[in-house]
Amino acid sequence: MSSIEHPDIGRPDEFHVDGETAGRVTAVYVYEAPVRLWHWINALSITVLAVTGYLIGSPLPTLSGEASAHYLMGTIRFLHFAAGYIFAVGFVFRIYWAFVGNHHARQLFVLPFWRRSFWAGLLGEAKWYLFLERRPKKYIGHNPLAQFAMFWAIGVGSIFMIVTGFALYSEGAGPDSWQAHLFGWVIPLLGGSMAVHTWHHLGMWAILLFVMIHIYAAVREDIMSRQSIVSTMISGVRTFKDDDPD
Amino acid sequence: MQGLETFYEVMRRQGITRRSFLKYCSLTAAALGLGPEFVPQIAHAMETKPRTPVLWLHGLECTCCSESFIRSAHPLAKDVVLSMISLDYDDTLMASAGHQAEAILHEVMEKYKGNYILAVEGNPPLNEDGMFCIIGGKPFIDQLRMVAKDAKAVISWGSCASHGCVQAARPNPTRATPVHEVITDKPIIKVPGCPPIAEVMTGVITYMLTFDRIPELDRQGRPKMFYSQRIHDKCYRRPHFDAGQFVEAFDDEGARKGYCLYKVGCKGPTTYNACSTTRWNEGTSFPIQAGHGCIGCSEDGFWDKGSWYARLTDLHNAGFGIEANADKIGLTAAATVGGAVAVHAAVSALKRAQHKGDVGHQGDAK
Numbered sequence: 001m002s003s004i005e006h007p008d009i010g011r012p013d014e015f016h017v018d019g020e021t022a023g024r025v026t027a028v029y030v031y032e033a034p035v036r037l038w039h040w041i042n043a044l045s046i047t048v049l050a051v052t053g054y055l056i057g058s059p060l061p062t063l064s065g066e067a068s069a070h071y072l073m074g075t076i077r078f079l080h081f082a083a084g085y086i087f088a089v090g091f092v093f094r095i096y097w098a099f100v101g102n103h104h105a106r107q108l109f110v111l112p113f114w115r116r117s118f119w120a121g122l123l124g125e126a127k128w129y130l131f132l133e134r135r136p137k138k139y140i141g142h143n144p145l146a147q148f149a150m151f152w153a154i155g156v157g158s159i160f161m162i163v164t165g166f167a168l169y170s171e172g173a174g175p176d177s178w179q180a181h182l183f184g185w186v187i188p189l190l191g192g193s194m195a196v197h198t199w200h201h202l203g204m205w206a207i208l209l210f211v212m213i214h215i216y217a218a219v220r221e222d223i224m225s226r227q228s229i230v231s232t233m234i235s236g237v238r239t240f241k242d243d244d245p246d
Numbered sequence: 247m248q249g250l251e252t253f254y255e256v257m258r259r260q261g262i263t264r265r266s267f268l269k270y271c272s273l274t275a276a277a278l279g280l281g282p283e284f285v286p287q288i289a290h291a292m293e294t295k296p297r298t299p300v301l302w303l304h305g306l307e308c309t310c311c312s313e314s315f316i317r318s319a320h321p322l323a324k325d326v327v328l329s330m331i332s333l334d335y336d337d338t339l340m341a342s343a344g345h346q347a348e349a350i351l352h353e354v355m356e357k358y359k360g361n362y363i364l365a366v367e368g369n370p371p372l373n374e375d376g377m378f379c380i381i382g383g384k385p386f387i388d389q390l391r392m393v394a395k396d397a398k399a400v401i402s403w404g405s406c407a408s409h410g411c412v413q414a415a416r417p418n419p420t421r422a423t424p425v426h427e428v429i430t431d432k433p434i435i436k437v438p439g440c441p442p443i444a445e446v447m448t449g450v451i452t453y454m455l456t457f458d459r460i461p462e463l464d465r466q467g468r469p470k471m472f473y474s475q476r477i478h479d480k481c482y483r484r485p486h487f488d489a490g491q492f493v494e495a496f497d498d499e500g501a502r503k504g505y506c507l508y509k510v511g512c513k514g515p516t517t518y519n520a521c522s523t524t525r526w527n528e529g530t531s532f533p534i535q536a537g538h539g540c541i542g543c544s545e546d547g548f549w550d551k552g553s554w555y556a557r558l559t560d561l562h563n564a565g566f567g568i569e570a571n572a573d574k575i576g577l578t579a580a581a582t583v584g585g586a587v588a589v590h591a592a593v594s595a596l597k598r599a600q601h602k603g604d605v606g607h608q609g610d611a612k
Contacts, residue, residue, distance in 0.1 A: 057557065058573065059509060062492045062500050072490030129590075131597060175464060175474045188466050192546045193476070193516035198559040198572050205576030209583050216587045220594055 026243060028140050030104050031236045038094050039233055045087040046207060052080035053204050057197075081169065088162045104141045111151045118144050138226045138240055146217070153210035157203065164200040168193070253292040253455070267292070274456075277449050277524075279471050291456045297332035298455055299354050299362040301393055304337055305386045306379050306413045306422050307368025311404040312338050314441035318448040319528040331451055334362075337381070348382050355396055363454065364397035366390065366407045370428055371420035378420040387428065394429045399460050401435045401450065402426065405543060408436035408468075415549035426467065433460050436467040440543035443524050446472045466546075468518065477514035477540045480522040483507065501537060511555035512539030519544040 031039075055076050063070050098106045112118040125145035127133040137143070142150060167186035170179035171193060190196045221229040228239045251259075257267055271288040275281070304312075316339075333339065334354045340347060354362055368386075371378035376385030394400055402425045405411035413422040426434045437450055450469055453461045461469040478484065486492070487506040494500060494509055508515070514522070517540050521532040533540055539555070542548045552560025558571035 054573075059490060059492060062494055062505065062509075063490045064499075067485040067489040067491055070489035070491070074488040076490075131593060134601075171476060172479065175470060184465060188546075192551075193518075194513065194542065194545065194551050194559055197516060198561070201558065201572035202576070205572065205579060208576070209579055212580065212583050212587060216591065220591065224594060224598060 027237050027239045029236055030102075030140060030232060030238045032097075032101055032105065033236065034093075034097050035101060035105055036233055036236055038090050038097070041086065041090050042094075045083045045090065046211065048079055048083040049087060050204055050208055052076050052083065053201075056080060057201055084162075084165050084169070087158070088166070091158050091162060107141050107147055108150055109155050111148065118147075121145075122148055136225050140238055149210065149213070153207060153214075157207050157210070161200065161203045161207065164190075164196055164203065167196055168200060251297060252295060253297055254289075256297065257292075274449070274452050277445060278453055288452075288456050291458075295455065295458075298398075299334045299358050300331045300365055300451070301351060301354060301362055301397075302333060302336035302339075302365040302367065303386075303390060303393060304381070305366065305368030305370050305390065305406070306420070307404070307406045309338055309367070310441040311367045311406075311447070312336075314439075314444045315403075315447045316444075317527065318444035331363075331455070351393065355393060359396045361398055362396075363399055363401060363451075364393050364432075365401040365403055366425050367403040368406045369410060369414070369422050369424055371413070371422045372428075373419070373421040378422075390425070390428065394432055397432055399433045399435065399454070400425060400429055401437060402467075403437055403447065404442055405438045405440045405548070408438040409546040409548075411440055412549055415547075434467055435460055435463065435469060438468065438473075438544040438546075439519055440548075442544070443472075443520055443526060445524050446520055472520045472524075473518045473544070475518065475520075475523075477517045477519055477522045477534070478512075481506075481514055481534060482522065483534060496537075504537075507534060507537075507539040508557065510539055511553060511557055513542030513545070513548070513554070514540040517542040517545050 056073075059073060059076075063072060095109070098109050121137070121144035124133060124137060125143050128136040129145070141147070163183055163186055166179045166183040170177055170184050171187070173179045175184070187193055187196050190199055218229045218233075221227075222231070226241050228237075228241075232238045254267065257270075258264075262270075268285070268289060271292065272282070272285050274288055275284045278284075335347065335351045337343075337347060340350075342350065368379075370376060370385070370387035370390050372387065376387040379386040381389050402408045406413065406422075407425045410418070410422055410424045413420060414424070426436070435450060435454075437447060439446070446469075449472065450461060453469075453471075461471060464470050464473060466473075478487070481487075483504060483506045486504070487508055491503075491505040492500060492509040493505050493507050496510060506512070512534065514534060521540070522534065525532045525535070541554045542551065545551075552558070552571070556571070558573060561570045561572065561575065
């Protein structure tokens with residue numbers, strides 16, 4: 001790891017395709033700074049959204065005294081809406097970056113459904129997680145199983161939470177707000193305000209399940225797989241622990 | 247039938263003074279959210295326009311819409327309202343009955359073809375060819391289709407006509423069906439609520455007669471002027487919600503102090519209606535003011551959304567077993583995943599320890 005400064009460490013003549021194994025490279029610059037920044041801002045906003053969202057559904061114990069002395073629910077809701085806007089703006093930026101960033105930046109939004117090697121790789125990873133495979137493959141980007149999970153939980157999941165979230169927000173913003181014009185159709189579609197609340201709530205739990213698995217898998221991969229994971233989301237560079245082919 | 251008599255003439259004939267008439271026009275303008283410049287317009291319309299005939303049909307229903315309607319306080323008293331719209335057929339309120347009543351229905355339909363308003367209270371059941379609701383010896387669905395054919399517009403009174411309400415709740419044995427799913431070629435104004443607020447009902451009719459058009463409707467076909475905000479948005483207990491002051495249980499200190507009913511299942515935050523502004527019975531009160539949460543009666547499918555005393559929707563109809571809601575499902579799933587992660591981590595650690603010495607295995611050939 002002598003030349004981290006160079007963005008394309010390893011073999012400059014080789015074009016690395018996501019979902020393909022790494023071969024003989026020791027370090028590759030994978031996640032550009034905007035992707036890393038988005039990841040951590042997103043992680044923070046999801047944390048705030050989940051906590052405040054839960055407290056909106058199940059508020060804290062009641063406060064005594066004059067109503068004018070407190071603004072607890074107001075503050076919780078404000079934090080939820082503020083974090084929601086950051087989450088949504090971040091996601092829109094992330095889509096933009098999928099177009100202008102490097103090809104690793106596109107992986108989150110792509111499910112190579114028709115590529116046979118993707119499903120073979122996914123099966124191989126699943127076997128490695130079921131302790132049926134003794135040695136995982138090396139991947140430069142996300143491994144196929146991770147890509148599959150991220151596509152659904154973060155790619156599709158974020159869109160679902162943003163659309164239902166703004167639909168619910170439009171109820172307070174009023175029927176003439178831009179939120180209502182863009183997202184108001186969701187409410188009758190899902191069967192009314194109450195139903196949208198329930199779906200939004202279930203969406204939070206789905207994302208939380210992903211977060212649990214995501215953090216566990218990232219730490220475990222860092223220890224047990226053949227490439228770096230956690231540090232890659234900080235430095236942007238994927239390093240490999242061995243120089244074996246494939 | 248005095249089809250050519252104007253509203254004003256009817257009112258005067260019934261002993262309403264001009265002063266009271268103008269007062270009524272101002273109140274109506276205010277109720278519709280219009281400025282004072284619209285008062286002369288309303289008065290002019292009332293003085294010059296012939297009364298529009300309204301045919302009021304009753305399907306599967308409980309008559310609570312009619313009960314509410316006759317208590318309207320703010321477009322004046324009930325008798326004026328009833329004369330005003332030339333209610334030519336309403337089998338619950340009309341004096342005539344039997345063949346005589348049915349004859350009026352046909353007479354109005356012919357004489358005012360394409361110009362009468364059809365008001366529907368209740369809905370048609372479709373199972374068994376509509377045999378669960380028979381009017382004048384025929385299924386209600388036939389009467390509804392026949393009268394709707396030449397109507398100018400259809401008003402769906404209440405949650406039955408708008409959404410289906412209790413008779414359409416699962417399992418809906420009679421297949422009670424809201425009006426808009428049966429009548430698809432006419433403008434339909436939905437006025438949901440169980441029942442709808444009296445002033446909302448008369449307000450919708452007055453608007454249609456005054457401006458000769460149907461009020462502006464939202465995506466779900468409800469008049470925007472009464473259904474564009476939630477109960478919660480204009481609730482007088484809203485400051486307690488924002489402050490975080492809740493009734494935790496009925497009869498606790500918070501309940502006596504009039505705190506927010508959110509935690510005891512108030513559906514105000516998910517219900518579109520005008521209760522918190524218009525209130526009921528001449529603005530006397532509304533459920534939340536009486537200390538009970540809103541049950542969301544003007545929302546589609548409110549009977550099937552779980553307990554009236556819980557914030558989270560019941561999901562046992564979605565196959566999650568009784569007592570299930572989003573949080574219970576979420577916590578169970580999180581516990582399962584957490585347990586699986588712990589077991590997986592333990593096995594991983596064991597495997598790793600097992601192969602510690604093997605060079606090239608497990609990927610960490612250090």
